Amino acid sequence: MTVDGSWYLILAALLFTIGAVGLLIRRNVLVMFMCVELMLNAVNLTLVTFARMLDDIGGQVAVFFVLVVAAAEVVVGLGIIIAIFRRRADATADDLHILRG
């Protein structure tokens, strides 16, 4: 048998928390983006764990869709970051308080 599912869920909660705290304390936009990826992975781990605990393939299908959406999100987000960098030389989130191009 495999390890009990509750341990996986605890690990996923830890991973999600680390990602959320990193999103709050970092100022570099790229690193903040990586922290979002950490949170997405934590949720993926949770869904796979539920799929095993409930013996349901639907959890893995949900992870499949999360992966697709994450890929699309990264492409668009990095495009936005490049567009911002073309205007300003800085990548800190504090400098992006002007709501125009």
Add this chain to the structure above:
Amino acid sequence: MTAVLAAATSVDLAVFAVSAVIVLVGAFGVVFSRNPVHSALMLVMTLFGVAVLFVAQEAHFLAVVQVIVYAGAIVVLFLFVIMLLGVDREENVAAEPLRGQRPAAFALGGLMLLLVLLLARADNWATGAPSARGVASGPGENVEKLGRSIYTTFLLPFEVTAVLLVIAVVGAVVLVRRPASLPENTPGDEDGPDSSRPDQSRQDQEVPA
């Protein structure tokens, strides 16, 4: 028989423990590295650890996709953008422009972790009807069951993801396309007198008094 089961459990436990350590070390590395390149490499470490945990839970297809899509495409995209923009320099992580932001972030994170764990514990970790969307275990390969579910039950969402990917590609091209009115390396029209080169060393690391 019990000896075999016990041995398997200890191996599974070891795999889980090692992967958990790898995942957590990588996650801390992403958050606390001063160099964005190091953050990206630590992210690869975390993603591999999660892939191992997927294999341990018999999600074989997702583990492969995790390695190919995340470690192979998304992190490479991150590294490519870091190199393209030339921001691979050290960052003053200790600078805190907003007073009290860091302790508040840690307090909020701890509170959220506590709340999530309490809620999960109160609900016995997982509740719901088992196998509502099809059985995950039993005979047959994981890929076969996942594919059957995607191409029958979830056919319409699957088609919609194709549309989403096309939209993402078109959106990225439109976002990054340089407007004809904006020639290369033109500084922005707002403040910032020297925003022409992105790889200048930053001197405006203001530390609040």
